[in-house]
Amino acid sequence: MIVFDDVSLVHDDGRVVLDHVSTTIEQGQLTLVAGGTGSGKSTLLAMVDGLVPHFSPGVMTGEVTVDGRSTRLVRPRDLADLVGYVAQNPAHGFVTSEVESELAFSMEQRGVSPAAMRRRVEETLDLVGLADLRDRPLRSLSLGQQQRVAIGAVLTAAPQVLVLDEPTSALDPVGAEEVLAIVRRLVEDLGLTVVLAEHRLERVLHAADGVLYLPGDGSVRSGGAAELLRGTSSAPPLLRLADALGWDPAPLTVRAARHFARLVARDDGAARDLAAPLGGPREDAYDDPRLVARSVSVRYGDLEAVRSVSTELSSGEVVALMGRNGSGKSSLLWALQGSGRRDGGHVQVDGSDPAAVGPRRARDLVALVPQDVTDLFFCETVDDECRAADHDAAASDGTTRALLASMVGGIDGGTHPRDLSEGQRLALALAVVLAVPARVLLLDEPTRGLDYAAKATLVDTLRTIARGGTAVVVATHDVELAADLADRVVLMAQGEIVADGPAREMLTASTGFAPQVAKVFAPSPWFRVSDVLGSTAL
Amino acid sequence: MPVHPAAWWVWGLGVAAAATTTTHLVVLVIFVAAVLAVVASCADPTRRGSVFRTYLWVAGWTVAVRLVFRVVLPAGAGTGVLTLPEVSVGPVVLFGTVTREALIGGLTGGLQLAVVILAVGAAHTLADALGLLRHAPSALAGITTALVVAVSVLPTLGRSVLDVRQAARLRGKCPGLRRTVVPVLEGTMDRSSALAAAMESRGYGAVPVPPPASSSTASELQRPSVRPSVRRLVQPVSLLGAVGVVALATYALFDASWPGWAAPALACLAVLLCVVALRTGTTVRRTVYRAERWTVRAALVAASGVVALGLLVVAVGPRVAHPGPVLLPALSAVGLAAALLTALPVVVASPAAAVRPRREEALA
Numbered sequence: 001m002i003v004f005d006d007v008s009l010v011h012d013d014g015r016v017v018l019d020h021v022s023t024t025i026e027q028g029q030l031t032l033v034a035g036g037t038g039s040g041k042s043t044l045l046a047m048v049d050g051l052v053p054h055f056s057p058g059v060m061t062g063e064v065t066v067d068g069r070s071t072r073l074v075r076p077r078d079l080a081d082l083v084g085y086v087a088q089n090p091a092h093g094f095v096t097s098e099v100e101s102e103l104a105f106s107m108e109q110r111g112v113s114p115a116a117m118r119r120r121v122e123e124t125l126d127l128v129g130l131a132d133l134r135d136r137p138l139r140s141l142s143l144g145q146q147q148r149v150a151i152g153a154v155l156t157a158a159p160q161v162l163v164l165d166e167p168t169s170a171l172d173p174v175g176a177e178e179v180l181a182i183v184r185r186l187v188e189d190l191g192l193t194v195v196l197a198e199h200r201l202e203r204v205l206h207a208a209d210g211v212l213y214l215p216g217d218g219s220v221r222s223g224g225a226a227e228l229l230r231g232t233s234s235a236p237p238l239l240r241l242a243d244a245l246g247w248d249p250a251p252l253t254v255r256a257a258r259h260f261a262r263l264v265a266r267d268d269g270a271a272r273d274l275a276a277p278l279g280g281p282r283e284d285a286y287d288d289p290r291l292v293a294r295s296v297s298v299r300y301g302d303l304e305a306v307r308s309v310s311t312e313l314s315s316g317e318v319v320a321l322m323g324r325n326g327s328g329k330s331s332l333l334w335a336l337q338g339s340g341r342r343d344g345g346h347v348q349v350d351g352s353d354p355a356a357v358g359p360r361r362a363r364d365l366v367a368l369v370p371q372d373v374t375d376l377f378f379c380e381t382v383d384d385e386c387r388a389a390d391h392d393a394a395a396s397d398g399t400t401r402a403l404l405a406s407m408v409g410g411i412d413g414g415t416h417p418r419d420l421s422e423g424q425r426l427a428l429a430l431a432v433v434l435a436v437p438a439r440v441l442l443l444d445e446p447t448r449g450l451d452y453a454a455k456a457t458l459v460d461t462l463r464t465i466a467r468g469g470t471a472v473v474v475a476t477h478d479v480e481l482a483a484d485l486a487d488r489v490v491l492m493a494q495g496e497i498v499a500d501g502p503a504r505e506m507l508t509a510s511t512g513f514a515p516q517v518a519k520v521f522a523p524s525p526w527f528r529v530s531d532v533l534g535s536t537a538l
Numbered sequence: 539m540p541v542h543p544a545a546w547w548v549w550g551l552g553v554a555a556a557a558t559t560t561t562h563l564v565v566l567v568i569f570v571a572a573v574l575a576v577v578a579s580c581a582d583p584t585r586r587g588s589v590f591r592t593y594l595w596v597a598g599w600t601v602a603v604r605l606v607f608r609v610v611l612p613a614g615a616g617t618g619v620l621t622l623p624e625v626s627v628g629p630v631v632l633f634g635t636v637t638r639e640a641l642i643g644g645l646t647g648g649l650q651l652a653v654v655i656l657a658v659g660a661a662h663t664l665a666d667a668l669g670l671l672r673h674a675p676s677a678l679a680g681i682t683t684a685l686v687v688a689v690s691v692l693p694t695l696g697r698s699v700l701d702v703r704q705a706a707r708l709r710g711k712c713p714g715l716r717r718t719v720v721p722v723l724e725g726t727m728d729r730s731s732a733l734a735a736a737m738e739s740r741g742y743g744a745v746p747v748p749p750p751a752s753s754s755t756a757s758e759l760q761r762p763s764v765r766p767s768v769r770r771l772v773q774p775v776s777l778l779g780a781v782g783v784v785a786l787a788t789y790a791l792f793d794a795s796w797p798g799w800a801a802p803a804l805a806c807l808a809v810l811l812c813v814v815a816l817r818t819g820t821t822v823r824r825t826v827y828r829a830e831r832w833t834v835r836a837a838l839v840a841a842s843g844v845v846a847l848g849l850l851v852v853a854v855g856p857r858v859a860h861p862g863p864v865l866l867p868a869l870s871a872v873g874l875a876a877a878l879l880t881a882l883p884v885v886v887a888s889p890a891a892a893v894r895p896r897r898e899e900a901l902a
Contacts, residue, residue, distance in 0.1 A: 051735055051739060055734075076738045078741075083739070087735065092736070093732055093735070095737055096668075106741045107825070109743070110741055112825060114825055121827065154740060339708060375704075
């Protein structure tokens with residue numbers, strides 16, 4: 001169906017993204033494109049739709065053909081009836097303001113007759129499960145619903161190939177499941193060929209027929225998930241377990257892994273004593289509350305985003321704040337920091353309210369890394385940005401640069417902040433807001449677009465910061481990150497805290513927010529790869 | 539079946555134009571009441587709250603500001619109603635005697651503007667401007683799609699300014715110009731190129747699917763004999779020309795030194811240019827999803843605005859239309875009828891006839 005014939009892409013600055021790639025993608029298969037950040041996944045996907053080379057700088061050689069049509073010779077707009085492409089942030093690609101008109105857009109552009117259009121929109125509404133939302137303004141939808149609208153909007157042109165760039169990266173686990181279920185249905189029922197890139201492989205690997213793995217050196221390897229990903233930095237928890245415990249063939253689904261897990265359990269007598277787990281909460285930590293919030297509420301018009309939330313954060317603890325999209329996590333973080341909206345309640349950090357002391361003092365009390373970190377940057381180079389941060393914080397020259405170097409090495413000071421990889425950019429944002437060490441550090445959804453290696457670096461960095469006495473809160477949908485990082489998990493729903501407890505207890509008890517290891521070894525309290533390894537090594 | 543969006547805009551612009559032709563206080567007050575009644579009875583409740591409230595607020599302020607100006611800067615002679623101590627600021631004298639005539643003049647001027655604001659606001663509340671653009675002739679599809687996208691994207695620009703200013707506070711600084719402008723512009727550029735790519739990959743500007751064989755004959759397709767590059771220029775040039783000619787015609791209407799036939803002649807020219815624009819755009823073929831139909835009710839709604847305007851211009855004499863600074867001037871039967879006619883949509887287009895349960899259900 002899709003043929004890459006000796007394809008290379010060289011950026012204007014001489015960086016080789018793809019180096020003489022030849023591969024094929026079969027019709028009717030769900031192919032997963034895996035690899036670290038900057039390995040060329042998005043470029044590969046854009047080539048299928050012809051957005052590369054038509055819509056991007058750089059020099060492309062070789063030929064990509066889809067169903068015999070060359071994407072170099074045909075413009076993407078004339079491929080719309082063959083290839084449907086959904087970009088990383090679907091909201092940025094919305095053309096109209098309502099669900100139905102968004103679905104109809106591509107047909108209107110092609111002059112499809114009104115009767116045919118109506119029929120096709122109705123079919124698509126059912127296909128992506130949006131019939132009850134058909135009249136809603138796009139802005140009022142949750143991220144998962146928006147993703148489904150974006151998929152539906154390309155489906156109305158009746159393409160044979162669907163290209164999805166990180167369709168679940170911004171979604172909560174349940175929303176991701178829904179989107180993935182629709183994608184699987186399209187493959188099963190309509191015979192669509194789906195090409196999908198994703199960082200959180202644990203979410204999609206079980207649904208994939210084949211994998212294209214991009215190691216980052218410009219090459220592309222094609223094959224089965226197990227043999228390609230085992231031992232690489234992109235391996236999801238199941239494959240890492242399989243590697244460490246010698247499971248063969250490596251299980252790709254939780255269900256297959258349970259079979260091996262029963263063997264492990266039998267080997268070492270099952271319910272091992274895990275009362276003192278690795279990296280668990282320090283008992284003394286809770287004696288030293290850093291931040292005390294009492295009945296904090298945030299309202300936007302009629303919408304109560306945060307309803308009378310009370311909580312305490314202790315020195316040195318790492319808290320994962322979890323919950324569905326739109327459950328009030330971001331609003332709560334901004335309200336705690338003091339620069340966001342707060343319509344009621346009190347926040348005390350070291351005896352003062354960060355909202356009352358002005359931005360200079362507030363950042364010494366509570367530092368916040370926003371969801372879109374690029375909002376923080378306004379300089380042309382990393383070095384300028386660091387200097388400006390030193391100046392803002394009244395810190396001595398070079399503080400921010402040194403902090404950045406301690407987190408991620410090898411960043412060229414002359415790079416534009418927007419040209420950094422996601423992981424480097426997050427590190428720069430952390431360095432900028434932490435130029436003065438704050439009492440409390442809040443991060444809003446930091447792992448979007450981070451590969452496993454960058455996430456491991458983030459975990460190390462945040463653990464180091466917490467050991468220095470700072471209370472750290474991470475709002476995240478990434479259950480694997482929460483398992484690796486957090487001492488405590490706070491679960492929000494509809495603006496309220498519905499559960500709050502030690503990470504192990506919280507993550508193994510909930511079905512929606514359980515990491516892979518917990519699912520495999522339920523009902524044992526293991527939930528990290530290191531738990532299992534530590535245990536079986538005994 | 540809701541009323542065609544174009545009908546609401548014809549009605550709204552008709553009322554707005556009618557308000558500019560008279561300074562009769564009673565007529566203006568009836569206009570305000572009529573517009574409010576139509577919005578109250580015909581508009582979607584959620585849009586009434588979110589969209590119309592803003593217009594109502596601006597209209598109220600307009601009247602208030604006009605009145606306050608007449609108190610602060612008194613002008614002309616007349617019956618004094620209030621005397622304030624005068625304050626001289628350079629050559630300008632503030633306060634002093636406030637006359638009844640000045641207050642009535644301020645009220646009429648303010649109400650005229652308020653009716654224009656409310657009528658346009660009502661049209662926008664009853665029929666989204668974006669919805670209207672969708673119904674533009676398909677020959678203008680390129681231009682209308684661009685407009686729709688521009689209008690839809692505009693609110694996100696405001697959002698991103700707020701986001702960036704909030705983020706700047708996280709660095710401990712009050713956001714300056716550079717700290718706001720640079721990230722907002724960079725973000726907007728990113729979003730625009732993402733949008734352009736999305737539109738491209740969804741077939742915007744693609745070669746249309748071939749129409750059924752019966753509807754297009756070979757001769758029709760071969761008709762263009764002009765060079766394509768020239769053809770492409772004809773439409774935008776004639777559209778721009780039409781806009782320019784309309785501006786000239788408006789000027790001719792209000793400038794006494796222009797000959798009387800100038801305005802109608804220019805209007806004819808504008809119509810001619812529009813026809814040229816429509817005829818030259820036939821290479822692009824677009825369809826509209828779930829287009830509203832033009833019904834009898836739509837015709838009545840549009841007519842109520844246009845006829846009211848026509849009556850005020852043609853059938854009402856200047857003594858009634860511009861009665862001078864009197865609170866309750868005499869009103870002819872025709873003038874009263876014209877004013878009341880603008881409330882006709884309450885009868886013909888209220889949702890008692892056009893129930894939209896589907897929409898309300900979805901929003902509940």
